[in-house]
Amino acid sequence: MRQARFIATMTLLASLAAPAFAQLAGDADRGEGFWNQCKGCHMIGPEARNRIGPPLNGIFGRRAGAVEGFKYSKSMARMGSDGLTWTFETLDAYIDNPKALVSGTRMAYRGLKDPQDRADLIAFIREFSDKPRDIPEAEPSIVTSQPQLADEVLALQGDPDFGEYLASECGTCHQGDGSDQGIPSIVAWPEEDFVVAMHAYKQKLRPHPVMQMMAGRLTDEEIAALAAYYATLEPQ
């Protein structure tokens, strides 16, 4: 019974998840079409230089207002010194409505309203910045999406089988036999402590970049499943 419901909810989750992710990851080829709206003022690619707008090579991860020799509006320059950095999210907001993000911007563009269109355009622009494949610390390509879980999916809570699958990722560093060599053992950790610790990483209360990253993308159900699984293990 539980098994049947589980499969049903997994199918539901899979079908929910796919389009939700797809919306966020742009299609660079399609995005090139929207680039026509930008290229009157901006250049991109190996020969790019300042024109009416600054070149957009390497924009991912760059401070706003930071291209040498380009005369920015006061507003953009101030945003840069206040710490605005171009990422998927900030570019998305800026392209949606430039003046909403940077009130005094000189960029005379009314904005691209459809989120998918923007994602595609950003994917095209992304091609001319550091690639995460080559420079793993480069600015991420998309924002993570946690699909809204239906009530049924909460049936996943504390499911040790699901936890076992998820744990295959933990096992790359935390050894399954409970040995502790530079990376602590998490075998047979009491369920509740495990859950509390993972949420503390997720909320960045506990420091450690690898664990913050790993926990940051786990749903509540996934954390519960992992806790349930690890609690069943015995150190060897």
Place this chain on the structure above:
Amino acid sequence: MAHNRRTFLGGAAAFTAATLAAPAVIGQAKPRVVVIGGGTGGATCARYIAKDSDGAIDVTLVEPNATYYTCYFSNLYIGGFRTFESLAHSYDKLTGEYGITLAQTTAEGVDRDAKTVTLASGEVLSYDRLVIAPGIDFRDGAVPGWDLAAAEIMPHAYKAGPQTQLLKAQIEAMPEGGVFCMVAPPNPYRCPPGPYERISMVAHVLRERNPTAKILLVDPKEKFSKQALFEEGWQKHYSGMIERIGPDFGGANVSVRPDTMEVEIDGTVEKVDVCNVIPGQQAGRIAHVAGVTEGDWAPVDPFSMATKADENVYVLGDASAQGDMPKSGFSANSQAKVAAMHIRGALTGSRVFPAKYSNTCWSLIDTEDGIKVGASYEPTEEKIASVSSFISQTGEDAALRKVTFEESLGWYAGITADIFG
């Protein structure tokens, strides 16, 4: 059911000693998975399929070498921080404890219509699902003057084993005040920080043994991973030893002359004592032979790692084109688990969960000066996309760097146990 039957017919058509010897009986053959390449991706995938299917799937791992030497930590071996033996891993547990059949030979051909793999021995294996994880090969002509034969003089040491030993021996035999040169690869290549960790380890050895020696790093890339961290470390530990020639100074215009131990950089000839040539790379040959590549790499479905060309054929690790994940052992291991789950789902109906991917790469700059970079990824229709990343910071204190180094030891123990059992 349909494809079990088709497999059986395929097997019968191939009709070899192998299919005769197999316990499979007409009409009740177990589903078969063939994994080409017993490296990080292939061995992980074979182990996870065998482990989680409890014998319901017949897994054959094709790998010519009896021992796998990890590339990870091979730089530490060069630096004198690990023994060569500590890089070695056998397939004994995979065969003994997990019931995986090891075919110790090379796969030479793939017939995707007949669903068969031909081995160097002439044996033909039939499969329901095929996993290809051959790692990288070097692109012909990537560095003019260099070819695989020249690797005996100018080693790549980018597939761990005798090449790594050769490079280490050459470094240790360098004349006093000699020149070590590395020709770094263009993107994309396996292990983005790998060449720069190696430079650090070479500098470490030379500082101890041959402090007047020089290191010349010829690099076609403008930027590289962990650049600020490496450059800070080189300044701190190896001041004045390392010179990097980037593309602005001709670093992309290099040829080598193994006979005379010369390197020509943008028209200027340098005489060097050791030359580590790491050429541009592509998917291992068998992926091309199988017809699942486009250009240098094999495009895959971000949700499953199945190839775009054939849903029954998966490509893992360095050979795949998947999007944002770097070509690393951590990535290959992560991808292998997703593929294993999908393959089991397809063959035995077991549960398939949404894919999750991650990567972390540790590097060592000097004794107990460890750094790391990592990211997590989600599959999207377009590619496996990075969703968050982190990196060690410049100026971190020695205690934190030491902890980071110790983590890398734990990671090595963890991942090798995860791959080889």
